[in-house]
Amino acid sequence: xxxxxxxxxxxxxxxxxxxxSPERVARDLDRIxxxxxxxxxxxxxxxxxxxxxxxxxxxxxDDVVTVVxxxxxxxLDVNVDALQGHLSSFxxxxxxxxxxxxxxxxxDEQVVTSTERYVHALTTAVAGRDNLMGVTVGxxxxxxxxxxxxxxxxxxxxxxxxxxxxxxxxxxxxxRDGGAAPSVLATLAQYDAAWYDxxxxxxxRQAAEHGDATVVHSWVFNGAAAVHGPLGAGSVRHAEYxxxxxxxxxxxxxxxxxxxxxxxxxxxxxxxxxxxxxxxxLRHAMDVGELLGVxxxxxxxxxxxxxxxxxxxxxxxLLDETGRLKPSGRRFAEVVADLxxxxxxxxxxxxxxxxxxxxxxxxxxxxxxASCAPGGSFAGTWLRVAEETGRGPQVVLRSRYTAxxxxxxxxxxxxxxxx
Amino acid sequence: xxxxxxxxxxxxxxxxxxxxSPERVARDLDRIxxxxxxxxxxxxxxxxxxxxxxxxxxxxxDDVVTVVxxxxxxxLDVNVDALQGHLSSFxxxxxxxxxxxxxxxxxDEQVVTSTERYVHALTTAVAGRDNLMGVTVGxxxxxxxxxxxxxxxxxxxxxxxxxxxxxxxxxxxxxRDGGAAPSVLATLAQYDAAWYDxxxxxxxRQAAEHGDATVVHSWVFNGAAAVHGPLGAGSVRHAEYxxxxxxxxxxxxxxxxxxxxxxxxxxxxxxxxxxxxxxxxLRHAMDVGELLGVxxxxxxxxxxxxxxxxxxxxxxxLLDETGRLKPSGRRFAEVVADLxxxxxxxxxxxxxxxxxxxxxxxxxxxxxxASCAPGGSFAGTWLRVAEETGRGPQVVLRSRYTAxxxxxxxxxxxxxxxx
Numbered sequence: 001x002x003x004x005x006x007x008x009x010x011x012x013x014x015x016x017x018x019x020x021s022p023e024r025v026a027r028d029l030d031r032i033x034x035x036x037x038x039x040x041x042x043x044x045x046x047x048x049x050x051x052x053x054x055x056x057x058x059x060x061x062d063d064v065v066t067v068v069x070x071x072x073x074x075x076l077d078v079n080v081d082a083l084q085g086h087l088s089s090f091x092x093x094x095x096x097x098x099x100x101x102x103x104x105x106x107x108d109e110q111v112v113t114s115t116e117r118y119v120h121a122l123t124t125a126v127a128g129r130d131n132l133m134g135v136t137v138g139x140x141x142x143x144x145x146x147x148x149x150x151x152x153x154x155x156x157x158x159x160x161x162x163x164x165x166x167x168x169x170x171x172x173x174x175x176r177d178g179g180a181a182p183s184v185l186a187t188l189a190q191y192d193a194a195w196y197d198x199x200x201x202x203x204x205r206q207a208a209e210h211g212d213a214t215v216v217h218s219w220v221f222n223g224a225a226a227v228h229g230p231l232g233a234g235s236v237r238h239a240e241y242x243x244x245x246x247x248x249x250x251x252x253x254x255x256x257x258x259x260x261x262x263x264x265x266x267x268x269x270x271x272x273x274x275x276x277x278x279x280x281x282l283r284h285a286m287d288v289g290e291l292l293g294v295x296x297x298x299x300x301x302x303x304x305x306x307x308x309x310x311x312x313x314x315x316x317x318l319l320d321e322t323g324r325l326k327p328s329g330r331r332f333a334e335v336v337a338d339l340x341x342x343x344x345x346x347x348x349x350x351x352x353x354x355x356x357x358x359x360x361x362x363x364x365x366x367x368x369x370a371s372c373a374p375g376g377s378f379a380g381t382w383l384r385v386a387e388e389t390g391r392g393p394q395v396v397l398r399s400r401y402t403a404x405x406x407x408x409x410x411x412x413x414x415x416x417x418x419x
Numbered sequence: 420x421x422x423x424x425x426x427x428x429x430x431x432x433x434x435x436x437x438x439x440s441p442e443r444v445a446r447d448l449d450r451i452x453x454x455x456x457x458x459x460x461x462x463x464x465x466x467x468x469x470x471x472x473x474x475x476x477x478x479x480x481d482d483v484v485t486v487v488x489x490x491x492x493x494x495l496d497v498n499v500d501a502l503q504g505h506l507s508s509f510x511x512x513x514x515x516x517x518x519x520x521x522x523x524x525x526x527d528e529q530v531v532t533s534t535e536r537y538v539h540a541l542t543t544a545v546a547g548r549d550n551l552m553g554v555t556v557g558x559x560x561x562x563x564x565x566x567x568x569x570x571x572x573x574x575x576x577x578x579x580x581x582x583x584x585x586x587x588x589x590x591x592x593x594x595r596d597g598g599a600a601p602s603v604l605a606t607l608a609q610y611d612a613a614w615y616d617x618x619x620x621x622x623x624r625q626a627a628e629h630g631d632a633t634v635v636h637s638w639v640f641n642g643a644a645a646v647h648g649p650l651g652a653g654s655v656r657h658a659e660y661x662x663x664x665x666x667x668x669x670x671x672x673x674x675x676x677x678x679x680x681x682x683x684x685x686x687x688x689x690x691x692x693x694x695x696x697x698x699x700x701l702r703h704a705m706d707v708g709e710l711l712g713v714x715x716x717x718x719x720x721x722x723x724x725x726x727x728x729x730x731x732x733x734x735x736x737l738l739d740e741t742g743r744l745k746p747s748g749r750r751f752a753e754v755v756a757d758l759x760x761x762x763x764x765x766x767x768x769x770x771x772x773x774x775x776x777x778x779x780x781x782x783x784x785x786x787x788x789a790s791c792a793p794g795g796s797f798a799g800t801w802l803r804v805a806e807e808t809g810r811g812p813q814v815v816l817r818s819r820y821t822a823x824x825x826x827x828x829x830x831x832x833x834x835x836x837x838x
Contacts, residue, residue: 015470018437019478051434054726059438090514096727098517099510099570114726151518307473307533308515 002293004039083138127178134185142202196373208249217261223374225268236280248395263297275331289348421712423458502557546597553604561621615792627668636680642793644687655699667814682716694750708767
């Protein structure tokens with residue numbers, strides 16, 4: 001089980017790539033290592049490294065490699081996300097994709113070829129580092145593919161598949177060309193609309209079928225905290241719940257999942273509730289089978305001197321903006337230490353709730369993703385079973401419901417939704 | 420009379436701000452100085468210096484100051500443009516103005532206040548340099564205010580005035596706070612739709628009333644070359660023509676004008692026509708009164724290795740991408756040397772064509788700007804008089820037509836358009 005944090009640099013946040021300071025990064029990583037984590041996830045800014053479609057700045061790539069090496073010195077592995085893209089409400093889109101040069105990020109052949117080149121170059125550069133944990137296509141790139149993004153590059157689901165195949169292939173080629181170990185992960189990261197919004201072209205199937213692990217990002221400001229209260233079961237089990245959904249959609253019961261982002265946002269949680277939220281979220285997630293790791297969002301608070309962030313971004317850190325441990329960080333470190341010392345083997349529940357993705361005739365059920373969203377009928381049933389049995393149930397898709405499938409996943413009892 | 424060039428850095432064009440190399444800039448500026456020019460116009464990238472609304476990177480400012488100092492070593496003065504903004508088809512817009520953070524660039528109070536801070540900080544930093552020629556609000560910022568920009572921040576004309584007043588005031592405050600000489604110019608730069616498109620919120624009045632000089636940018640791909648042929652009078656006199664329009668709109672006959680951009684674009688000109696275009700354009704412009712200078716676009720060709728530029732951008736340089744003198748550059752240098760040695764005093768024509776901006780009842784005439792565009796009725800008359808008399812006529816607005824006004828401007832004969 002891996003425990004890590006998403007690295008939000010102290011000082012000037014990700015704008016610090018423009019004033020790259022190895023000393024500052026080393027200091028940040030030392031503070032992070034003191035949390036007892038084994039890895040960080042890092043976020044280059046795409047337009048800074050590839051400011052022109054045909055220009056990949058070697059100095060920009062070098063800075064990323066330097067962070068990986070500094071992390072090694074701090075005893076940390078690193079996951080590199082390539083396409084940022086989207087970070088904490090800000091979109092970093094290169095000028096060659098904007099206004100007069102606007103073309104579809106996902107389907108324009110020149111754009112996709114050039115994006116592959118960037119992903120490949122970045123991956124190749126870090127591939128040989130023995131502390132490389134993995135490379136992710138980019139942070140929640142699916143946000144750009146549909147509403148409510150204010151300026152989406154609209155695509156069909158099959159176009160999303162094609163794009164993801166190419167990006168994962170670019171990562172794998174880079175890993176191979178750079179001499180990475182076979183264990184290094186190629187992944188994609190989606191925000192939770194993939195699981196909850198039937199209109200999204202990037203959905204659960206994409207999350208579960210592309211790359212080496214199914215990534216989930218859990219944010220209780222998505223309605224969970226509003227419906228269930230900030231420390232209600234539907235909030236502190238939200239990450240666990242997403243992981244059980246991830247397992248349901250996986251074509252392979254052995255496919256690992258990764259809770260790559262989860263945080264305690266102060267727009268729905270009081271500061272004094274954070275430590276308990278941290279602990280309960282972590283412990284609930286541990287019950288899920290095939291979980292490879294948890295990566296908390298985030299390391300450092302965004303300084304309040306920076307403008308226009310959603311206000312909760314200034315308090316998501318386990319460390320404050322100067323690197324001092326916060327109460328949520330202390331609890332995180334304690335729970336991680338405890339789980340490292342004596343985590344029981346995960347025992348996925350033998351009970352599963354059935355998600356009706358198809359009906360009796362085999363036709364897709366409209367709105368089945370929406371039923372999974374916080375407050376939805378499926379989510380409500382899952383949560384009721386979780387609270388009645390004291391364990392988050394597994395999830396089984398109606399379309400995969402066979403005796404063999406249930407057996408493989410250790411499911412001995414299934415619960416249907418009330419008609 | 421000032422002669423200069425717009426400095427397009429060799430190598431990685433303006434992306435080179437991300438890999439700032441004083442050595443490379445010094446080499447470029449030495450090549451530029453060999454053209455016999457006395458100044459360059461330089462273009463920081465706004466999102467690189469102000470990546471967050473509240474973050475103005477001191478290292479970014481320092482790089483701009485370094486360019487100014489390197490220019491001094493090369494014997495060159497410098498005009499600094501602040502808001503880029505728009506450059507050669509690419510828009511560089513900070514993430515804090517995009518997508519989720521989109522707000523009106525010109526009217527949102529937080530945005531305008533923060534833009535003022537940027538303009539003021541940049542200006543203050545360079546103000547004390549004795550080779551500072553001026554500061555321009557930004558390159559053709561008016562492009563963002565209306566169609567055909569694909570994503571305009573729409574405003575009314577009065578909002579444009581308010582914004583310009585604030586930006587010019589920010590420059591003047593920066594010049595004062597940084598100890599600039601009184602001769603340093605505060606200017607705004609507009610692309611020619613201001614003069615030719617009646618719907619633009621930034622128009623001739625804004626060009627002629629804000630700042631210390633009226634700036635014109637002359638590009639014959641705007642229709643002039645198509646209507647008149649690349650070396651036709653309407654093309655090689657296009658810059659001169661814009662300057663006479665600028666003088667017409669000026670509330671003060673003594674207000675200087677500045678041909679801040681003019682170039683020989685290969686989408687409408689053959690390479691072998693460039694030297695003649697350069698020479699005729701320069702010589703025609705010299706006849707205009709109160710012209711303070713000509714700044715050619717541009718110094719260095721955009722390397723062909725960079726993608727997605729309009730194809731003519733790769734050949735606009737007086738120098739090629741390695742800094743070698745091109746035939747157009749040689750002719751430019753020769754003509755500049757000749758004009759420096761023996762330019763006759765400009766003698767604005769005593770004939771003026773009357774532009775009917777108002778009708779007999781004093782009401783604004785719809786479409787009077789369009790009549791000024793290449794191929795328009797006013798432009799045609801101006802050109803006919805120019806060719807008949809051998810000199811570009813002055814322009815007088817109907818709304819300013821008084822005996823005193825004509826006298827002040829040395830106009831003894833006026834030509835009305837055919838009814």
